[in-house]
Amino acid sequence: MSSSLPRYADMTPSHRRLISNWLFLLCFMLLGMIAIGGVTRLTGSGLSIMDWQPVSGFIPPLSHAEWERLFALYQTIPQYHLQHEGFGLEGFQRIFWAEWTHRFWGRLMGLVLLLPLIWFTIRGMITRALAVRLFVFFILGAMQGAIGWFMVASGFRPDSTAVEPVRLVLHLSAALALYLAILWTALSIRWPTPQVVAPSANGTRTKRLVWLALCLICITIIAGGFTAGTHAGFVYNTFPLMDGHLIPADYARLSPFWMNLVDNKAAIQFDHRLLATLTALSIGAILLVGLRSTNLGNKAHNAIMLLGWAVLIQYALGVTTLLLVVPVWAGAVHQTFAAVLLGVMLYTLHCLRGQRAG
Structure with a gap:
């Protein structure tokens, strides 16, 4: 892009x-x-x-x-x-x-x-x-x-x-x-x-964090696809623990190990949870750094705030879908809003085009 x-x-x-x-x-x-x-x-x-x-x-x-x-x-x-x-x-x-x-x-x-x-x-x-x-x-x-x-x-x-x-x-x-x-x-x-703004360290960090979050959400969506394709969302329907454990006991039951990433429901669901949490944390970092930068412009600041609300909604939808054991309406909304969140992230990146290295 x-x-x-x-x-x-x-x-x-x-x-x-x-x-x-x-x-x-x-x-x-x-x-x-x-x-x-x-x-x-x-x-x-x-x-x-x-x-x-x-x-x-x-x-x-x-x-x-x-x-x-x-x-x-x-x-x-x-x-x-x-x-x-x-x-x-x-x-x-x-x-x-x-x-x-x-x-x-x-x-x-x-x-x-x-x-x-x-x-x-x-x-x-x-x-x-x-x-x-x-x-x-x-x-x-x-x-x-x-x-x-x-x-x-x-x-x-x-x-x-x-x-x-x-x-x-x-x-x-x-x-x-x-x-x-x-x-x-x-x-x-x-x-x-693009709106060219004065270089700043916070602005540069914000742009890099948005790129990191964009990569994370793409990987998270791919992991979500495997969660959907293997029906991994229909097991371990508790949060944040999985059968009483932070990491499920049978996470690495398949050999070779990489098979767990695509064919072990426990590992697939845990990976999706972990990636979603990392994505949310990276967006939290964007909020902390980006909103402290005074020269990004109102448009970029508004985009960052919108990104924060969007990830909260998507994370809540994911937990809701899991706890309700994936009803059709919740699963479809969760899948669709992942694309909405991805679009908001792209919009945020677009607003930061004028940010030069500080």
Whole structure:
């Protein structure tokens, strides 16, 4: 993520507002996509659609015969026999609509990106370089759909009722990477010129701490993906201790040791807790250092305060989700707000672009 390029400053203010609002809308839709994905995962709906039809999949089943065909396909996979056998067509329709909505939302996002992009390019409202960047985002979004199918296909293997955690993490990480890229571009178009402030030691430390927190939250989200993919949130539903221990007794039960990081529920949940706590502490350090710096500017100070509130909400959501044994609403909100916190952190970093080394 580089600093804003001069070409954004060359755009007219009205065009910058229009283009940035459009990209902010796409970011909001990505948050919706992450929320729907959370619901799909928590309700076990992701495997209900057995074929991948990027274009014709826009249209849901329109006849009873088509519903019967899709249900018959679903009855061929292990999840039906191991988890949903005998729940009938009506039960299948309930899980089908969650997954269909998830895929439909992704296709709709593609249109919301591509059609205005073509219009803005033809009208000369954006530069060629920006048009290329945004078209690359469209390609990456299409690839995200392919990654989604790659993830879903892993749930069709024998004796499986869910997708592979590694593929789930890949799908989530790709979505968040695209979200960050679009959000940074939108912020840079909206505010193309950084506010240059006088160098200060506290300002430099604040910027470094924000980078540290950004890295920590990304790792924490990845750990959260493994927590979700392995259903590790359904065990050790106490806080702050895990079965009476700060570190669970069976943390290192697998050999080689690295297997515990991706396949041991006790270790996976503990790692997610630890990383979340380190992230919260790093943001606490940002507050302590950043708010003491008097020359960051009001915008940066407000962003830092917003970051503090956001991490408190996210940490509380995580503990609530754990103690309630991961109800669908709490799990989906916790997953979505992780992306909100990540966005607030990126906004904070964007506000600190003008901070030079002190």
